Structures are given as structure tokens and as C-alpha cells.
Amino acid sequence: MGAPSIIERLGILADAAKYDASCASSGTAKRNSKGSAKGIGSTEGMGICHAYAPDGRCISLLKILLTNHCIFDCHYCVNRKSSNVRRARFTPQEVVDLTLSFYRRNYIEGLFLSSGIIKSSNHTMEQLVETARILREEHDFRGYIHLKTIPEADPELVHQAGLYADRVSINVELPTDSGLTRLAPDKDARQIEGAMGKVKNDVIEAKDARKRFRNAPRFAPAGQSTQMIVGADAATDADIVGKASRLYDNFRLRRVYYSAFSPIPDASAVLPLKRPPLIREHRLYQSDWLMRFYGYKPGEVMQATEADGNLPLDIDPKLAWALKFRERFPVDLNCASREEMLRVPGLGVKAVNKILASRRHRTLRLDDVALLTQSITKVRPFICTVDWRPVMLTDRADLRALLAPKQEQFELFTA
Amino acid sequence: MSRLAKDPASECWLVELERPDDFDAWRDKARIFVQAGVAPASIVWSEPGASGELFGGGRAGLPLPAPDAPIVRANRRFVSLARNAALHSDPQRFALLYRVLWRLQASPRLMEDKADLDVRRLEELDKNVRRDSHKMHAFVRFREVEDAQGERYVAWFEPEHHILRANAGFFVRRFANMKWSILTPRGSLHWDCETVSEGPPAERSDAPDGDPTEDLWRKYYASIFNPARLKVGSMLSEMPKKYWKNMPEAELIPDLIAGAQRREAQMVAAGALDFEDRPESLAAIARAIEGCRKCPIGALNNQGVMGEGPQGAPLMIVGEQPGDQEDQQGRPFVGPAGQLLDVHLAKAGIDRSAAYVTNTVKHFKYVQRGKRRIHQSPSAREIDTCRWWIESERAIVQPRLVLAMGASAARGVLGKTVSITKARGTPITLEDGSELWITAHPSYLLRLEGEARDRQSELFDADLAAVKTRLDEMSC
Numbered sequence: 001m002g003a004p005s006i007i008e009r010l011g012i013l014a015d016a017a018k019y020d021a022s023c024a025s026s027g028t029a030k031r032n033s034k035g036s037a038k039g040i041g042s043t044e045g046m047g048i049c050h051a052y053a054p055d056g057r058c059i060s061l062l063k064i065l066l067t068n069h070c071i072f073d074c075h076y077c078v079n080r081k082s083s084n085v086r087r088a089r090f091t092p093q094e095v096v097d098l099t100l101s102f103y104r105r106n107y108i109e110g111l112f113l114s115s116g117i118i119k120s121s122n123h124t125m126e127q128l129v130e131t132a133r134i135l136r137e138e139h140d141f142r143g144y145i146h147l148k149t150i151p152e153a154d155p156e157l158v159h160q161a162g163l164y165a166d167r168v169s170i171n172v173e174l175p176t177d178s179g180l181t182r183l184a185p186d187k188d189a190r191q192i193e194g195a196m197g198k199v200k201n202d203v204i205e206a207k208d209a210r211k212r213f214r215n216a217p218r219f220a221p222a223g224q225s226t227q228m229i230v231g232a233d234a235a236t237d238a239d240i241v242g243k244a245s246r247l248y249d250n251f252r253l254r255r256v257y258y259s260a261f262s263p264i265p266d267a268s269a270v271l272p273l274k275r276p277p278l279i280r281e282h283r284l285y286q287s288d289w290l291m292r293f294y295g296y297k298p299g300e301v302m303q304a305t306e307a308d309g310n311l312p313l314d315i316d317p318k319l320a321w322a323l324k325f326r327e328r329f330p331v332d333l334n335c336a337s338r339e340e341m342l343r344v345p346g347l348g349v350k351a352v353n354k355i356l357a358s359r360r361h362r363t364l365r366l367d368d369v370a371l372l373t374q375s376i377t378k379v380r381p382f383i384c385t386v387d388w389r390p391v392m393l394t395d396r397a398d399l400r401a402l403l404a405p406k407q408e409q410f411e412l413f414t415a
Numbered sequence: 416m417s418r419l420a421k422d423p424a425s426e427c428w429l430v431e432l433e434r435p436d437d438f439d440a441w442r443d444k445a446r447i448f449v450q451a452g453v454a455p456a457s458i459v460w461s462e463p464g465a466s467g468e469l470f471g472g473g474r475a476g477l478p479l480p481a482p483d484a485p486i487v488r489a490n491r492r493f494v495s496l497a498r499n500a501a502l503h504s505d506p507q508r509f510a511l512l513y514r515v516l517w518r519l520q521a522s523p524r525l526m527e528d529k530a531d532l533d534v535r536r537l538e539e540l541d542k543n544v545r546r547d548s549h550k551m552h553a554f555v556r557f558r559e560v561e562d563a564q565g566e567r568y569v570a571w572f573e574p575e576h577h578i579l580r581a582n583a584g585f586f587v588r589r590f591a592n593m594k595w596s597i598l599t600p601r602g603s604l605h606w607d608c609e610t611v612s613e614g615p616p617a618e619r620s621d622a623p624d625g626d627p628t629e630d631l632w633r634k635y636y637a638s639i640f641n642p643a644r645l646k647v648g649s650m651l652s653e654m655p656k657k658y659w660k661n662m663p664e665a666e667l668i669p670d671l672i673a674g675a676q677r678r679e680a681q682m683v684a685a686g687a688l689d690f691e692d693r694p695e696s697l698a699a700i701a702r703a704i705e706g707c708r709k710c711p712i713g714a715l716n717n718q719g720v721m722g723e724g725p726q727g728a729p730l731m732i733v734g735e736q737p738g739d740q741e742d743q744q745g746r747p748f749v750g751p752a753g754q755l756l757d758v759h760l761a762k763a764g765i766d767r768s769a770a771y772v773t774n775t776v777k778h779f780k781y782v783q784r785g786k787r788r789i790h791q792s793p794s795a796r797e798i799d800t801c802r803w804w805i806e807s808e809r810a811i812v813q814p815r816l817v818l819a820m821g822a823s824a825a826r827g828v829l830g831k832t833v834s835i836t837k838a839r840g841t842p843i844t845l846e847d848g849s850e851l852w853i854t855a856h857p858s859y860l861l862r863l864e865g866e867a868r869d870r871q872s873e874l875f876d877a878d879l880a881a882v883k884t885r886l887d888e889m890s891c
Contacts, residue, residue: 056646
């Protein structure tokens with residue numbers, strides 16, 4: 001059997017990368033190729049999703065593995081050593097050529113490169129860095145590059161990666177150390193966090209140097225991110241939120257991605273084999289949002305969990321929190337502070353901004369609020385306006401049943 | 416004389432704009448109209464191609480502003496919003512812009528009133544245009560063509576609004592060193608690596624057909640999609656169907672959706688094991704392994720061999736898999752290796768009948784050679800599949816000490832491959848608090864001869880003696 005063609009290998013190595021949740025291409029330094037002799041590409045702050053797959057996720061980067069051969073044997077991973085999947089590998093040059101030809105046709109914003117571990121962690125990391133180097137140095141590529149770094153690799157190589165890439169990420173893989181020990185026997189939590197800490201310091205040092213020397217090299221201008229798998233071990237949402245918030249604090253991560261454990265071909269026997277709990281992943285992202293944009297403390301998100309430590313699946317975490325702290329409502333939209341209004345279920349940051357702007361000009365009535373929000377029904381029980389006050393509604397025992405969406409959530413578990 | 420004195424503000428004016436996206440021309444004229452005091456209802460704004468005669472009879476030209484007219488005021492928010500909203504295809508947009516500008520003179524903070532209907536409409540137009548521009552950045556698909564001047568990239572795109580000219584900069588900044596053209600029904604743009612030039616509206620047939628790279632792109636698109644996460648609604652909200660016809664990957668979507676349910680079912684059936692809740696008794700495990708066909712071994716002509724020994728035994732001994740004799744008798748460790756184990760256990764003073772003895776893999780794996788069935792080592796995958804059973808047994812028996820004999824047994828308990836030479840002699844604490852001791856498998860001793868066998872037998876005895884000592888410590 002001859003070596004598989006480029007297109008066959010692309011199929012194998014993209015398929016192997018599809019379990020990775022992150023796809024963002026935003027938040028990096030702005031740059032473009034105008035005025036450069038041969039460069040190509042630009043980044044304008046906001047990333048662009050060039051296509052959407054039927055799984056609802058955006059495609060903004062060429063997301064592939066350099067190889068899906070791996071000497072590690074992590075149970076949740078389709079590429080683990082003991083799995084029977086078809087194996088393939090690309091050379092760095094092949095990945096570069098693919099990236100450029102896709103980029104020139106405006107299919108993508110850049111490259112998100114990850115890899116199974118071959119020969120050694122250092123060897124693998126060298127290949128990843130080499131790919132980025134060819135793109136940046138030989139082709140003057142100004143698009144986005146995200147490298148998934150190998151925590152076991154030499155810190156100097158990880159540092160190199162940050163000099164070429166816009167973002168580097170290191171997967172924590174599982175929310176608890178015991179889960180990691182059980183499902184990723186070759187990985188070590190301390191080593192993963194050590195590598196994250198190193199990247200954090202490199203980012204800070206590079207920023208600091210840039211304040212003093214204009215031409216100091218940038219280091220991962222879009223920062224670092226991580227991913228953990230949800231639903232493969234017994235960790236509760238409270239555990240996961242706690243872990244995420246520690247990671248945000250300790251390593252100044254830009255994003256923590258959650259990837260619902262997905263049934264993988266050739267799955268290991270130690271895993272639960274259910275359909276992925278997509279709605280749970282969604283609730284975790286919502287709670288992440290509450291912490292990043294709505295001023296909730298991790299402890300407050302944990303207060304929204306139920307007795308088993310998990311966020312309710314039928315309602316969003318903000319509503320769950322509001323139902324538990326009904327004494328904080330109703331909020332008077334004509335005089336409440338921004339922070340208070342951000343706690344109202346159904347009011348987003350944009351709606352709150354609009355309310356703040358409008359109430360300087362008029363005293364808000366319920367109809368005015370209806371124009372400024374997505375759904376007045378959802379908001380009504382928690383607010384007052386000059387002509388509206390929820391009579392005892394916040395005390396009703398069946399409020400949750402009234403507000404929970406009716407059927408939506410069941411679909412995800414059928415079939 | 417009376418006709419000349421007529422107030423220009425009460426007449427009807429027709430204003431013709433030369434280009435549909437010319438905000439600056441609109442602004443210059445609007446300023447004069449405001450200064451002349453012409454009310455919004457008295458102006459018809461018309462763009463090229465629009466049916467201006469509907470409002471025929473309007474006066475062309477510009478009014479004369481009153482000599483004492485104040486300066487026209489508009490805040491920055493209005494200007495940036497209006498500049499973008501002017502690109503919208505709504506024929507009423509210029510009238511709306513003028514109405515808002517007119518009202519701003521009396522209420523300068525109008526733009527902050529988000530509940531005002533004109534402000535809301537203006538923001539809506541702006542939003543639609545921004546979205547259309549964003550989709551243009553995202554969904555333009557270039558195709559490579561070769562001509563006398565070398566390679567060039569040409570795209571066909573159908574924007575909903577008059578956004579083409581306004582977005583030239585994005586493509587210039589991104590593809591500065593690439594010759595490209597974007598053809599649309601509203602006009603075309605060409606970049607020769609130095610300047611942008613504009614061309615007339617184009618037809619779809621003016622753009623090239625296909626590009627070999629599209630096959631690669633379609634392959635990527637199909638492969639990165641995870642069929643276990645079908646969410647067609649979210650895809651459609653971000654990538655509406657109206658854009659599909661010019662995106663090479665979109666032709667795959669119907670089949671990907673249709674195949675997803677089937678592929679997921681296959682994935683779950685092929686790789687996954689639909690193990691339900693853990694069996695509650697050893698007897699239930701024994702029944703279940705008999706029917707287990709989760710790996711190829713179970714499908715051989717053999718029987719499931721269950722562990723043996725009292726529930727609650729303090730010691731659990733784990734071997735590799737049943738051999739020929741074990742398979743025939745349906746009991747663990749009855750063949751030559753089992754007999755050898757009995758000898759060594761007796762030497763160490765361990766009572767086999769008080770221990771729970773079992774195997775990592777529950778079925779005999781072999782290849783048939785004539786009449787003989789030759790033992791085959793289980794693969795890592797087969798061991799991992801069988802872990803479900805060994806873990807279920809451990810959960811029920813709850814031994815304080817597990818003795819794993821051989822690499823397969825160690826993997827079956829730990830989930831990873833360890834080296835026997837390195838791991839023997841040092842216990843590993845398991846999640847449930849019990850201890851795992853690792854030693855060689857007695858069948859290894861059977862394969863050795865002479866001095867090597869003596870040396871390994873001594874090591875095996877030493878391991879068993881250590882286990883015995885530890886068990887005694889644990890029991891008191």
C-alpha cells in the first residue's frame with residue numbers, strides 16, 4: 001500500500017482534530033500585509049468565521065493535527081496508542097502549503113496546529129514550531145496561528161512557539177487530578193500547570209519588554225487558552241467552574257474551552273458511552289460568560305448549582321441563581337445600578353447599556369423595555385418600571401416551571 | 416412678486432444622488448436643506464436606477480439657506496451610524512437619515528434614546544449592513560486563474576447591500592501581494608498589487624468555475640464536522656442559505672446532515688460499548704461476560720471464564736486470561752500455570768481458597784493450529800475493553816490488596832502499561848484505597864529453563880512473601 005495522498009491525509013488529520021472545541025481567531029495584534037514585499041494576510045482584532053459546519057461550530061482556522069500517531073495512551077482520546085484509527089502524518093512544509101493555498105482563497109483566518117506525540121515530546125514540539133517558522137519567516141504570513149503546545153516539551157521550545165504564534169494553548173484535559181490520573185495515565189497535572197505558568201510569565205515579560213523597546217518581539221499576543229473535557233469523569237459543574245476560575249486567576253488565560261466528551265470511534269472501555277451532554281457544555285459556557293462579562297464570582301456560579309453540584313440543564317445559570325436569590329428582585333430599571341441590572345435574567349450587556357442610555361431621556365415603561373430587550377416575558381418577573389411591578393411573582397413556587405423553556409432541552413437526549 | 420417670496424421650505428424637492436453608496440454627497444446636500452429649513456416630508460431622495468418619476472414634479476437643484484441659518488449639528492455617533500446605514504439597499508434610507516438629522520437639530524441627544532423608532536430603524540440598517548460586510552469578509556471565495564500575466568484570484572459574490580466599495584480596504588490589507596478581482600451584480604473591484612480599480616456590474620458567468628483546491632477544502636469541511644453534535648439551526652443562523660450557492664463547501668451540507676445520525680449510531684456501536692449500570696453481583700457479571708462480544712476474543716468459539724473465590728476476600732489475584740484448560744472447564748487457573756501458582760502460594764503461606772482469583776481478560780484468545788489452540792496475548796484494546804469487568808469485580812469483592820500477575824493484569828487494573836521489572840516490590844495505592852502489587856505471571860516461569868527459571872522463581876517467591884506480610888499487617 002502506497003502512502004496516502006494529501007487529500008486522504010487531510011481527511012484523517014482533520015477528522016482527528018474535530019474533537020478540539022476551540023476555534024477562535026480573535027484578540028491578537030492588528031497587522032496586515034500592505035507595504036510588505038511578499039507577505040500575505042491580516043488580522044484586524046476580531047476573528048472571522050469563514051464557514052459553519054452542520055454541528056453549528058464555526059470554521060475560522062485550518063484545524064489539523066501534524067500527525068495522529070501518538071505514544072501516549074489517554075482513554076478519552078481517539079488518537080491514543082491503543083486505538084485502531086488510521087494513522088497519517090504531514091510534514092511541516094505540507095501543512096504550510098495547505099494553509100497558504102486555503103488562505104489565498106479566503107477559506108480561513110490561519111492555522112490551528114496540534115499533534116499527537118511522536119518519538120518524543122521535544123521532537124513533536126520542534127515540528128510544530130518549524131511549521132510556524134516557515135509560515136512566518138519564509139512566507140511572511142501575517143494571518144493567525146494557534147499552536148497547541150506539548151506540556152512535556154522543553155520550555156525553550158514552548159517559548160519559541162509563542163514567538164511565532166498568536167495564541168498558544170495547553171490542554172488541562174480533565175477538571176480533576178484524579179480524572180487525569182485515571183483517564184490520561186501518561187499526563188501529569190503538575191507538569192501541565194507548570195507549562196501554563198511558564199507561558200504566563202513569558203507573556204508578561206514580553207509585554208513588559210515592549211513597553212521599553214518598541215521592537216521587542218511579541219509573544220503570543222492573543223494569550224493562552226486551555227480546554228477540558230466535560231462528562232468523561234465524575235467531576236461536577238461546581239468542580240469544573242472552580243477549576244476554570246483558578247486557571248483564569250493563576251495563568252491569566254484568555255479562554256477556557258469546554259469540550260463535551262463525545263463518543264469516539266474505538267472508544268476505551270473506561271469511558272461513559274452516552275451521547276455527548278451538549279447542553280451541559282452550553283451551561284458551562286454560560287457560566288463562564290457570567291464570570292467574564294457579568295461580574296459573577298466563581299462562588300456565586302457555584303451557588304447556582306443543584307444539590308448534586310451540577311448546573312440545572314433546563315434553565316440557564318443566571319436564571320438558576322436569580323431563583324435562589326429572589327430577595328434581590330425585582331430590580332427597578334429606572335434607578336438600579338448597572339451591576340444590579342446585569343443580574344436580571346434575560347437582560348444582556350447590550351440591553352443594559354441601552355436601558356442606561358435611554359433612561360437619561362425618559363422614565364422607562366414596560367413597553368419601552370420591551371423594545372430594548374430580546375424577550376419581555378423572561379424579564380418581567382424580575383423588574384419594575386413606572387407602570388409595572390411583579391405582584392408576588394418572585395415568590396411563586398412555580399416560577400421556575402413558568403420560565404423554563406418548554407421542550408427544547410429534551411431533544412438533545414433523544415435518539 | 417408673491418410667487419418669488421414663496422418659502423422654499425414648503426416646496427417639494429427631488430434630490431438625485433449619483434451613486435447608491437455616496438454618503439458624502441448626501442451629507443453635503445442634507446446640510447444645505449437643513450439650513451434652508453426644508454422639512455423631511457418635502458424631500459424625495461432618489462438614487463440611480465430608482466423610479467424617481469413616482470414622485471415627479473419635485474423641484475431639482477438646491478434651496479438657498481437662510482442667511483442667519485445656524486450651523487447644522489450632528490454628533491459623531493450619528494455620523495458613523497449614518498455612513499454605514501447609507502449603504503443599505505432600503506430605498507427609504509436617505510429619507511430616514513435626513514429625518515434623524517432634522518430632528519437632531521432640536522434634540523441633540525436623540526441618538527441616546529434607544530426606544531425612539533427612527534433611532535431604532537437607523538441602528539437596524541447599520542446592523543444589517545455590518546452583518547452583510549462581515550459575511551462578505553467571510554464568504555468571498557477566490558478561485559485561482561492563470562493568464563498571460565500570471566496567477567490571479569477571482570471571486571463572485573452577491574452582497575445584499577451596497578457594501579462592495581466600502582469593503583475594498585479589507586481585501587487590500589489582507590491580500591496585498593495577490594492580484595484579485597471581486598465580481599458582484601452591483602459592480603466589481605480589481606486589485607493589481609498597487610491600486611484598486613472599479614468595474615461595471617458583472618454576471619456570474621464572468622467568474623471562473625472551480626479550482627482544484629476546492630476538493631481539498633471540501634474534504635477538510637466534511638472531516639472537521641463532528642456528526643455527534645448536529646446543530647443545524649445554529650449553522651443556519653450564522654450561514655444563511657442565501658450565501659450557499661457561491662460557497663464550494665455548501666453543496667456537502669445536505670448529505671452531511673442526512674448521514675450524521677447514521678454515522679453517530681455507527682460510531683457508538685462500533686467503538687463504544689453500551690455497558691449499562693455496573694452489575695450488582697458476581698453472578699450477574701458471570702452471566703454478562705458469557706454474552707460479551709465487545710472485542711474479537713469474545714467472538715471466538717470459547718466461553719467466558721469468571722473469577723472464583725469468596726466475596727469480601729482481602730486478596731484478589733489477577734492473571735492474564737484463561738488458557739485452553741480454563742476455557743474447557745470454565746474456571747480460572749486450573750491449567751499448568753494455575754498448578755504452578757498453587758505451589759508458590761502454598762510456599763508463601765497464602766490460602767488460595769480465601770483469595771479471589773480472576774483474569775484480566777475473560778475469554779481465551781487463541782489461534783487454531785491443526786487440533787491445537789495456541790495462546791495469543793490480548794491486545795491493549797482488548798484489555799481496556801475488559802477493564803469494565805475487572806473493575807466491576809473489584810467493586811463487589813472489595814479486596815484490600817490486589818496482586819496483578821504480568822503486564823496485562825497490571826494494565827487491566829491501572830489502565831496503563833507498566834514495566835514489571837520496575838513496578839514489582841513497590842505497592843501502588845489505588846483510587847479506592849486498596850493496594851496494588853505487581854509481579855510476574857507464573858506462565859512466564861513455565862517458559863524459562865535452568866538458572867533463569869530458578870532466579871525468577873526466587874523473585875516470584877519474594878513478591879508473594881511480601882504480599883503475605885502486607886496482608887498480615889492489614890488484617891490486624
